[in-house]
Amino acid sequence: MVRNRTTPYLYLLPAFLVYGLFLLYPVARTAQFSLFDWPGFGPSTFVGFENYADLLEDGRFITAIGNALYLILFYSVLPLLVGLVLAATLRRGQVRGMGIYRVLIFLPQVIALVVVAVAWRQIYTPNGTLNQLLGLVGIETDTGWLGVPELALSAVGIIGFWLETGLVMLLLLAGMNRIPNDLYEATRLDGAGPISEFFAVTLPSVRGEIVTSMVLTIIAALKTFDLVYMTTSGGPGTATTVPSYEVYNRAFQLKEVGSASAVAIVLTVLVFVINIFVTRIGEERKVTR
């Protein structure tokens, strides 16, 4: 019996204080900064929503948003497809040394991103590992993969794909291991092959995990910073700039803290909207089943 209605909230208070202090307060302050023209120090001028209005005509910002959306393909969609196949294969086959495979595929998640970026930067240089490997199979090229505007973003995306696949696979594998074997036996008795078994049993059972991994990887795609900062600094030109890099660039290089905050707020809203959309789709299907 709860004697007082407010009692449960008292229990929440300590956590809420921490949450408020370290999360809500900074968010609110950022929102406030976005309404000012302020170089990060000294006096500031209140400009209302001008920073946001400026973003609408800001080519760099629009490119950055477009690039982030494109990165979702590499960070989220491809890892999901590959992760599904990998997880389903690993679940079915009782491979010897399964643990080793899991560790290897998950490894990129464990390595510090800066190290990942530096390593890939070397791989992509004109006489780097990638071109050497291509040379081995008879394709002689000295392309600097991060230097070609049409390829640079995809090159960064591939690093993201390499990073996220392990995470997605692990999540899906955890989900698949939960599926009772009876279900598979039943479908097999009904005459289903591995493919139809996958679509009839495996896929519907891991819907929750799919949604979770989508949410996680989409967030990772939209807020990518380290990779871009360490590999291309947004270049060549603006080919690989992303919203988080714009936030950094505006706040620390250009000293336009107001504009940087506006970008940050727009990015936050974007992350929320896309993820609400993704979770809604996941939930709806569950209901209609």
Added chain:
Amino acid sequence: MRRRRLVIPALAATTILALAACAPGSDPDEPAGSETGGGSEPAEVNTDIAGLGDITLTVWDQEVRSSQDPALQALNEAFMEKYPNVTIERVSQSNDDLQSQIALALSGNDVPDVIQVNNARADMGAYVTAGQLVNLEPYAEAYGWADRYSESVLSYSRYSEDGKTFGEGNLYGLPQTGEVVGIFYNKAKLEELGLEVPQTWDDYFAALDAAKAAGEQPMVLGNIDQWPAFHVFGPLQANYVPVDEIAALGLGNEGASWTSDGNVQALEQFGTWGTEGYFGSSPNGTDYDLAWADFAKGTGVFLPAGNWLAGDLESLMGEDVGFMAPPPGTDGTLATTGATGIPFGIPAASENVDAAAAYIDFITTDEAMAMIAENGGMPVNNTADNAPEAGLQKDVFEAFDAVSTEGTLLPYLDWATPSFADTAGQGFQELLGGQKSAADVAQAFEDDYQAFIGG
């Protein structure tokens, strides 16, 4: 619904609290001097450091390279030996890291006592406007810095009190080293190709073509980080544009234009180098440090770059490498990007301004200059006197001396406006990649420059 009842008011309360908090930058506990603009002036200059009592002097520097670090370390020790009451707490890190932290550090209360602040408008200029740097004029007078430095060197650390004019006004920093952007060349390769060290720009262009025809990569450039292109374009620009025009553009002062014929021609030439493979297949996809390491291993004939690579290149290539100032520019005099190393300044909120000024004085004396040279750095003063007897460093010292005494040291182009590093970094990459024409890039530069001048 019941659950939400408390959460919403709580959220609202937090939000209102935050929004009602004072506007950014107007915190009541802000460091002194930040409201005034133009920097605080010390009440009274005191050069008697031994009588100041025990002091901890916090110094933030970026002298991390092998040619820089030992000299400053030795100077710090010598200073502490001279003044046993002073303890130096040194924090050194790469320049990129340092410059992005300074803005935050200066707006706090617990500031370092000495910092290396980039000369650029986006850095030093912005802090001068915000009143966060000490005006060093009184100390310059007390210590006689004007006798030690040439005015052209000091001018790159001068701003008007409101930070609007760059190149004249009060002194806000003192550099320790000189910097000159020139051209490294592979002697063995030149000999193989039967080429002399070029004396004019026409010679240089011809040498590049000869190298290309012989299947060599004419020049080396690793431009993935965008800024290295500045050091190739800067010298080239002097072949097409008069020096005073470049200086106005580089300092962001009025009276010049990026869309002038000379500038467009220079940009065009630079773009042609990029698209026709004079920098190899992909300058924009190549790492700066890998590029010069490749040059040391035998890729390319010329490497347009700053003198700071000399130490490393000499140890890797020995006798095989030489350095030249770029050939004389359009008006017949030597002119190249260079100016000075990053100047040491004093934050307005420092509690040890006198000791900090004495420290800056100490690390820029003639003895200090000799010490810097001994350790492989290039001192900004007495450069020719301190030149080594032979080798690559001798070339470098002589080139700096020639340019700084007979010619003109041009400002780094990214000093011009707060956003110019961005605009130009992007523009140069687009030129090299052939995505934009020289005229379009010139227009983008002009827009940035005009927006700054107009505002």
